[in-house]
Amino acid sequence: MALILNGFAASNYYNKSKIALLEAGADFTEHPVFFKDVDRTASPLGKVPYLTTPQGSISESQVIVEYVAQTHPQAQLYPADPLAAAKVRELCAFLDTHLELVARRLYPEALFGGKVSDGLKEITRKELVANITAFMQLARFTPYVAGDTFSAADTSAYTHLPLVRAVGKRIYGEELLGDFDLKGYLALLNARPAFAKTAADAAANMPAFLAYIQATYPSRPA
Numbered sequence: 001m002a003l004i005l006n007g008f009a010a011s012n013y014y015n016k017s018k019i020a021l022l023e024a025g026a027d028f029t030e031h032p033v034f035f036k037d038v039d040r041t042a043s044p045l046g047k048v049p050y051l052t053t054p055q056g057s058i059s060e061s062q063v064i065v066e067y068v069a070q071t072h073p074q075a076q077l078y079p080a081d082p083l084a085a086a087k088v089r090e091l092c093a094f095l096d097t098h099l100e101l102v103a104r105r106l107y108p109e110a111l112f113g114g115k116v117s118d119g120l121k122e123i124t125r126k127e128l129v130a131n132i133t134a135f136m137q138l139a140r141f142t143p144y145v146a147g148d149t150f151s152a153a154d155t156s157a158y159t160h161l162p163l164v165r166a167v168g169k170r171i172y173g174e175e176l177l178g179d180f181d182l183k184g185y186l187a188l189l190n191a192r193p194a195f196a197k198t199a200a201d202a203a204a205n206m207p208a209f210l211a212y213i214q215a216t217y218p219s220r221p222a
């Protein structure tokens with residue numbers, strides 16, 4: 001049985017795992033599910049993505065990436081050197097935990113037409129500014145986020161940085177990523193078929209996702 005990636009193509013976390021699977025040349029199919037249809041025995045918090053394997057299911061995008069890396073070593077999603085591999089994981093952790101998860105608090109207003117409080121905006125801006133500064137201290141972008149070689153950290157950076165930037169522009173009217181050339185970085189990765197396919201699938205899925213959000217949470221967008 002092939003692997004099954006569950007979730008939806010407009011999700012940044014889903015896409016992070018999907019890019020890793022595509023980069024690895026993994027044998028997998030996609031099972032489209034929005035939140036209400038998530039199998040909570042596989043993803044107890046009701047989040048996507050989750051991966052169905054012949055031996056059992058796993059949730060959490062980073063865990064899926066690690067599974068793909070371990071089962072497809074030829075994909076070289078992590079460097080062989082232990083410290084270099086740990087530096088890639090450090091970047092993934094910063095991107096997921098200190099950038100995306102913080103920016104996410106503001107998605108209801110930045111992306112879904114809802115409202116968040118001024119207090120939350122103020123606290124979040126301080127955290128984002130500090131966390132982006134810290135991340136930029138670790139990131140290389142020469143030209144990949146971890147250095148001269150493509151790695152798992154690029155799957156996180158590619159999927160999360162545009163959202164962090166969008167939050168900055170839409171909530172604060174600010175370029176929170178400073179003079180970082182996000183456009184150039186995305187173009188570099190879009191030259192890879194795994195990224196180009198994922199981006200095209202995301203764009204195609206976005207109208208259905210927004211319609212789902214409107215229908216499911218009319219008064220409180222997710």
Ligand SMILES: N[C@@H](CCC(=O)N[C@@H](CS)C(=O)NCC(=O)O)C(=O)O
Nearest residue numbers: 011012013046047048049060061062
């Ligand atoms: N830490 C999780 C985050 C996944 C996540 O937040 N996914 C969003 C979609 S982009 C979701 O399922 N949200 C629904 C919810 O939180 O209930 C991961 O890395 O997989």
